Amino acid sequence: MKRRIKPQTAEKIAKGAIWTIALMVIGILIAIIVYILYKGLPVINWSFLTEAPRRMGKEGGISSSIIITLSVTALAVLIAMPFGIGTAFYLAEYTRDNIITRIIRFSAESLAGIPSIVYGLFGYIFFLEILGLGWSVLSGGLTLAIMILPTIIRTSEEAILAVSKTYREVSFSLGGTKWQTIRKAVFPSAVRGITNGIILSVGRSVAETAAVILTVGSDLKMRTMAIHFYQLVMEGISMENAYGTAAILIILIFFINVVANMLIDRFIAKGR
Amino acid sequence: MPDSRKSKLTTKSINLYYGSVHALGDVTVEIPECSITAIIGPSGCGKSSFLRLFNRMNDLIPIARVEGEAFLDDSPIYGKDAEDVASLRKKIGMVFQKPNVFPASIYENIVIGPKSHGTENKAVLNEITERCLTKVALWSEVKDSLRKPAQELSSGQQQRLCIARALAVDPEVILMDESCSALDPESTAKIEELMLELAKQYTIIIVTHNMEQAARVSDMSAFMMIDEEKIGRLVEFSPTTEMFLNPKDKRTEDYIEGRFG
Ligand SMILES: Nc1ncnc2c1ncn2[C@@H]1O[C@H](COP(=O)(O)OP(=O)(O)OP(=O)(O)O)[C@@H](O)[C@H]1O
Ligand SMILES: [Mg+2]
Numbered sequence: 001m002k003r004r005i006k007p008q009t010a011e012k013i014a015k016g017a018i019w020t021i022a023l024m025v026i027g028i029l030i031a032i033i034v035y036i037l038y039k040g041l042p043v044i045n046w047s048f049l050t051e052a053p054r055r056m057g058k059e060g061g062i063s064s065s066i067i068i069t070l071s072v073t074a075l076a077v078l079i080a081m082p083f084g085i086g087t088a089f090y091l092a093e094y095t096r097d098n099i100i101t102r103i104i105r106f107s108a109e110s111l112a113g114i115p116s117i118v119y120g121l122f123g124y125i126f127f128l129e130i131l132g133l134g135w136s137v138l139s140g141g142l143t144l145a146i147m148i149l150p151t152i153i154r155t156s157e158e159a160i161l162a163v164s165k166t167y168r169e170v171s172f173s174l175g176g177t178k179w180q181t182i183r184k185a186v187f188p189s190a191v192r193g194i195t196n197g198i199i200l201s202v203g204r205s206v207a208e209t210a211a212v213i214l215t216v217g218s219d220l221k222m223r224t225m226a227i228h229f230y231q232l233v234m235e236g237i238s239m240e241n242a243y244g245t246a247a248i249l250i251i252l253i254f255f256i257n258v259v260a261n262m263l264i265d266r267f268i269a270k271g272r
Numbered sequence: 273m274p275d276s277r278k279s280k281l282t283t284k285s286i287n288l289y290y291g292s293v294h295a296l297g298d299v300t301v302e303i304p305e306c307s308i309t310a311i312i313g314p315s316g317c318g319k320s321s322f323l324r325l326f327n328r329m330n331d332l333i334p335i336a337r338v339e340g341e342a343f344l345d346d347s348p349i350y351g352k353d354a355e356d357v358a359s360l361r362k363k364i365g366m367v368f369q370k371p372n373v374f375p376a377s378i379y380e381n382i383v384i385g386p387k388s389h390g391t392e393n394k395a396v397l398n399e400i401t402e403r404c405l406t407k408v409a410l411w412s413e414v415k416d417s418l419r420k421p422a423q424e425l426s427s428g429q430q431q432r433l434c435i436a437r438a439l440a441v442d443p444e445v446i447l448m449d450e451s452c453s454a455l456d457p458e459s460t461a462k463i464e465e466l467m468l469e470l471a472k473q474y475t476i477i478i479v480t481h482n483m484e485q486a487a488r489v490s491d492m493s494a495f496m497m498i499d500e501e502k503i504g505r506l507v508e509f510s511p512t513t514e515m516f517l518n519p520k521d522k523r524t525e526d527y528i529e530g531r532f533g
Contacts, residue, residue: 167372169332169368170372171384173438174388175362188376
């Protein structure tokens with residue numbers, strides 16, 4: 001007879017292994033964040049936030065980069081959100097499986113896996129060369145909108161499909177129309193999943209470099225925080241200011257997360 | 273006699289197909305007004321499918337196809353003369369097997385139907401809430417916690433809330449698909465009591481696997497079964513006492529005897 005491990009022992013080993021892995025992952029993440037904040041926070045003060053960079057970023061602050069980052073991201077999300085969520089509802093609620101939905105799904109899935117530099121190149125050719133929009137927040141916002149669109153479609157569609165069939169049935173059985181069913185029965189339950197996809201996209205937009213450098217550019221007063229950071233490090237201009245910029249990036253993303261969740265709790269998920 | 277009453281729902285040789293599956297074959301019934309009709313029969317014989325014909329829930333299934341006629345009072349449920357499906361469903365409410373409250377407050381669960389039919393006035397909505405919760409004997413239990421999440425109620429209370437939610441749009445018919453099967457005996461007894469009370473005003477059709485329940489609450493019984501060709505058939509439709517004491521069809525007799533065991 002083969003000797004078998006006692007179930008209680010196996011349980012202990014599994015538990016121990018899972019805990020170790022989880023702690024390691026969390027530990028690494030926390031270590032990175034703590035290290036960057038440790039290096040970056042001392043650099044941050046009022047003038048770092050409110051002054052424009054000088055002498056290639058060696059001196060001055062990063063106010064222009066903060067503004068560019070926020071505008072590019074806001075523009076991208078505001079454009080991608082209605083299209084992404086709309087497409088997701090169309091796919092999940094309004095059509096049966098047909099050739100069009102299969103094409104949309106296949107494209108969304110393929111596009112989600114393409115490296116961002118490809119989007120950057122596309123944005124450069126289409127928005128700068130063909131449409132002549134120039135290096136601008138508009139070109140960057142449009143490019144990032146296209147980049148995050150597949151993610152928003154996929155996460156939203158998953159969230160919508162995860163809403164149990166029974167809520168739909170109940171709504172219809174009460175004489176609700178399709179639109180009322182979507183609004184009152186499906187959306188409130190799907191909104192958290194949809195928002196998670198959007199927050200993910202915001203994070204990606206804020207941190208994006210490749211697609212942005214090709215469309216917004218890397219001019220000192222006209223670049224996002226991620227690019228500013230990249231230039232400071234690559235050109236060996238100022239490690240201190242680079243850490244300061246990174247710390248603000250982290251704080252910003254954290255802040256967006258918290259605010260987004262608070263807004264959902266306050267307005268949409270109210271009473272749900 | 274129940275069959276002397278005016279008939280509320282009628283079907284004339286109605287057939288239902290799911291793709292190539294012939295789920296219901298030539299079903300003809302007349303369901304009397306303000307009565308309880310119990311649909312019984314083995315699993316998979318088409319009871320739920322039959323129930324869902326009346327409020328056109330089968331419309332939600334792309335492969336489902338209906339042939340034949342069905343009427344609510346004198347107006348056709350299917351075909352080009354049928355009214356729109358939302359107004360039909362407003363008149364024919366449904367209670368499901370599981371207590372499927374929305375993840376919202378008790379109050380929101382009740383008013384969602386009336387709101388979707390255009391009632392916005394707070395006072396009216398409050399009145400509807402109180403009236404419907406009173407009808408299902410839930411008002412005294414929850415009147416101080418209307419803003420609480422409905423999921424915090426016990427499952428028996430949740431199912432009564434679901435009935436109240438269906439009543440809130442002021443239906444004429446209530447369809448109940450095994451609505452007690454997920455509940456404890458005490459909650460079941462409460463809901464049965466409620467059905468008998470509601471039958472004074474509403475036409476009720478229930479699907480049940482519980483023969484005692486059918487015997488206790490229903491006026492009419494419909495026994496369904498699939499035939500040799502796997503088509504769901506209505507074998508017998510008669511007053512419940514008659515069906516249970518003196519079934520006309522051998523298959524009905526076998527089934528009822530087997531179930532009472
Ligand atoms: N959505 C569907 N798509 C395809 N076939 C279906 C669908 N719903 C039901 N059927 C088929 O129709 C037949 C009748 O099913 P139905 O659910 O009406 O039976 P039932 O009598 O309610 O069974 P149960 O007592 O188990 O609830 C079955 O053969 C079933 O497989
Ligand atoms: Mg069923």
